[in-house]
Amino acid sequence: MSKLPRDAHPQYLPSQVRRAIPDVGPVFYLDMWPFSLPILVASSPSACYQLTQEHSQPKSDGLRKYMRPVADNQDLVSSEGHSWKQWRNVFNPGFSASHLITLVPQIANEVLIFCEILRERAQAGDIFPLEEATVNLTIDTIGRVALDTHFNAQRSRNEFVAALRGQIRWLSFGAEANPFQRWNPFRPLFHWYYTRRMDRFMGRELERRFASHQEIGETGSRSKTVVDLALDKYLEEQPGSKETRSMDTIFKKIAISQMKVFMLAGHDTTSSTLCHVFHLLSGNPSTLQRVRAEHDDVFGTDFGQTNSTIIENPHVLNQLPFTVAVIKEAMRLFPAASSTRSGEPGFSLVQDGRQYPTDGCIVWSMHQAVHREPLYWPQPDAFIPERFLVGKDDPLYPVKGAWRAFEFGPRNCIGQELAMLELKLVMVMTLRRFDIKSSYDEWDQVRGKTGPRTVGGERAYQVLDGTTRPADGFPCRPGLDLVTWTTTFGMFPSTRNAGNAVHPPSPCSKCPSNPNNRPPPHLALTRIMGGVQPTQNPTAITRERYQRRPRARRKEYVQEMEQ
Numbered sequence: 001m002s003k004l005p006r007d008a009h010p011q012y013l014p015s016q017v018r019r020a021i022p023d024v025g026p027v028f029y030l031d032m033w034p035f036s037l038p039i040l041v042a043s044s045p046s047a048c049y050q051l052t053q054e055h056s057q058p059k060s061d062g063l064r065k066y067m068r069p070v071a072d073n074q075d076l077v078s079s080e081g082h083s084w085k086q087w088r089n090v091f092n093p094g095f096s097a098s099h100l101i102t103l104v105p106q107i108a109n110e111v112l113i114f115c116e117i118l119r120e121r122a123q124a125g126d127i128f129p130l131e132e133a134t135v136n137l138t139i140d141t142i143g144r145v146a147l148d149t150h151f152n153a154q155r156s157r158n159e160f161v162a163a164l165r166g167q168i169r170w171l172s173f174g175a176e177a178n179p180f181q182r183w184n185p186f187r188p189l190f191h192w193y194y195t196r197r198m199d200r201f202m203g204r205e206l207e208r209r210f211a212s213h214q215e216i217g218e219t220g221s222r223s224k225t226v227v228d229l230a231l232d233k234y235l236e237e238q239p240g241s242k243e244t245r246s247m248d249t250i251f252k253k254i255a256i257s258q259m260k261v262f263m264l265a266g267h268d269t270t271s272s273t274l275c276h277v278f279h280l281l282s283g284n285p286s287t288l289q290r291v292r293a294e295h296d297d298v299f300g301t302d303f304g305q306t307n308s309t310i311i312e313n314p315h316v317l318n319q320l321p322f323t324v325a326v327i328k329e330a331m332r333l334f335p336a337a338s339s340t341r342s343g344e345p346g347f348s349l350v351q352d353g354r355q356y357p358t359d360g361c362i363v364w365s366m367h368q369a370v371h372r373e374p375l376y377w378p379q380p381d382a383f384i385p386e387r388f389l390v391g392k393d394d395p396l397y398p399v400k401g402a403w404r405a406f407e408f409g410p411r412n413c414i415g416q417e418l419a420m421l422e423l424k425l426v427m428v429m430t431l432r433r434f435d436i437k438s439s440y441d442e443w444d445q446v447r448g449k450t451g452p453r454t455v456g457g458e459r460a461y462q463v464l465d466g467t468t469r470p471a472d473g474f475p476c477r478p479g480l481d482l483v484t485w486t487t488t489f490g491m492f493p494s495t496r497n498a499g500n501a502v503h504p505p506s507p508c509s510k511c512p513s514n515p516n517n518r519p520p521p522h523l524a525l526t527r528i529m530g531g532v533q534p535t536q537n538p539t540a541i542t543r544e545r546y547q548r549r550p551r552a553r554r555k556e557y558v559q560e561m562e563q
């Protein structure tokens with residue numbers, strides 16, 4: 001670990017060991033005394049299968065301890081046995097693909113706000129950690145889908161979101177090396193405070209939703225959220241409770257716990273995956289071009305129409321095999337979560353005929369290590385989305401069970417359909433409009449950073465903060481979107497002829513003054529006009545006039561001229 005950056009996620013430890021000592025094989029023990037119990041690392045599909053599917057072992061004590069302050073282990077992530085089964089059953093319908101597709105318009109609205117923010121950032125021209133914006137987007141999306149609550153985290157400060165962030169900062173697996181961090185006496189106080197704030201907010205929202213749930217029941221007029229479906233299912237199982245006029249207290253208490261945990265488990269996993277998708281596409285222009293071509297094929301080249309096409313027919317999002325392959329490959333290289341389970345007497349993992357007793361161990365289904373294991377993945381560190389599209393005879397064809405980003409078995413991720421839907425939506429609505437440039441080099445020059453900066457040559461390595469996050473929040477520079485170019489530089493936003501056009505490379509030798517490697521306007525225009533250069537509109541905003549303005553006044557100038 002001393003060879004890695006100080007903030008590198010502990011999940012890199014097993015894969016570092018595996019690479020440094022290949023003979024150790026894909027299943028091995030790590031003695032972590034005095035920081036934690038011994039860990040038995042499972043990094044083969046078969047060992048992970050035994051642990052999570054054949055015998056789904058209980059979640060580890062460390063995880064339960066970590067989650068306890070949030071919901072007293074009454075949540076889906078850390079509860080066990082009958083209670084877990086009952087509530088998973090109640091919440092499953094709300095997360096089904098067939099239900100989520102009905103909520104696409106609500107999610108698309110949140111993504112539109114995200115696009116606005118990208119546009120503003122692009123206009124300001126500065127480098128910024130994209131993760132700030134993606135985390136807020138995922139929080140707003142979960143709020144909409146789960147409860148029809150508009151947190152508006154993307155644009156303003158929200159009481160619940162602030163408390164959630166505070167809570168996450170104080171969570172601990174109890175394995176920290178620093179004793180003050182490990183046994184910080186103030187921790188319980190902060191947990192009590194943040195939990196109270198979150199519970200109060202959620203309680204109010206649930207009451208509001210309950211009132212509107214009854215209205216929907218009577219009129220059938222509005223689309224249902226995850227909580228509405230959960231309440232339906234719960235009431236179905238409670239004899240005589242259909243006519244109830246007030247919220248069932250057991251349901252309310254458990255629903256508050258689940259809501260908090262959906263937020264916790266769903267926001268930074270999806271958000272960091274999104275950042276890694278942008279990062280990988282930024283470094284692989286030909287793949288980016290292929291994704292854009294797929295989007296052009298499915299949605300047409302007039303990307304002003306994309307949103308309405310999706311809202312009219314959300315099922316069109318199921319016609320994006322290459323986009324899905326890109327997401328899966330990003331999740332293979334940067335898995336946002338993994339699974340830690342408890343060992344027990346009499347339960348051993350078997351690998352290559354050898355028994356590995358689990359009693360007294362944390363047993364770790366270690367996605368990062370399985371996903372980068374050369375035994376199962378040719379060129380394990382390369383970004384090759386095509387792996388997920390080739391036929392069985394191709395050497396790139398994935399080994400069964402080697403891709404397990406959402407885990408398999410009964411404790412697999414309940415939010416996987418939501419995460420995939422949101423990731424596809426964001427890609428479709430942003431990739432053709434923005435050139436998002438991964439800007440780590442520039443960031444490091446400005447900020448300076450001592451010690452190792454990469455893991456296996458990868459600068460966007462994952463750090464531990466909540467779950468996993470891209471290093472430094474993924475600093476990037478979004479290039480101005482093409483529609484803004486046209487308004488800003490007096491070109492006409494007709495995309496009808498754009499069929500044969502290609503995306504502009506940047507930087508461009510024709511625009512030496514082009515700031516920040518934005519797509520040069522003449523090439524952006526070529527794409528928009530399909531190669532036909534329009535005559536410059538004499539009354540329009542020109543590039544010269546725009547650039548003569550001080551940076552801080554440019555946006556204002558464009559707005560003024562547009563009016």
Ligand code: HEM
Nearest residue numbers: 076077262265266269270336337339406407411413415419
């Ligand atoms: C890219 C995004 C996501 C990834 C990679 C991911 C990954 C995972 C993994 C690996 C697990 C198994 C954890 C374990 O065994 O301890 C899990 C469980 C879970 N996830 Fe996700 N997740 C994502 C998004 C979401 C979202 C959007 C939600 C909800 C809104 C969510 C809610 C949950 C819950 C509640 C569980 C526990 C399920 C159970 O044990 O029954 N996740 N996730």
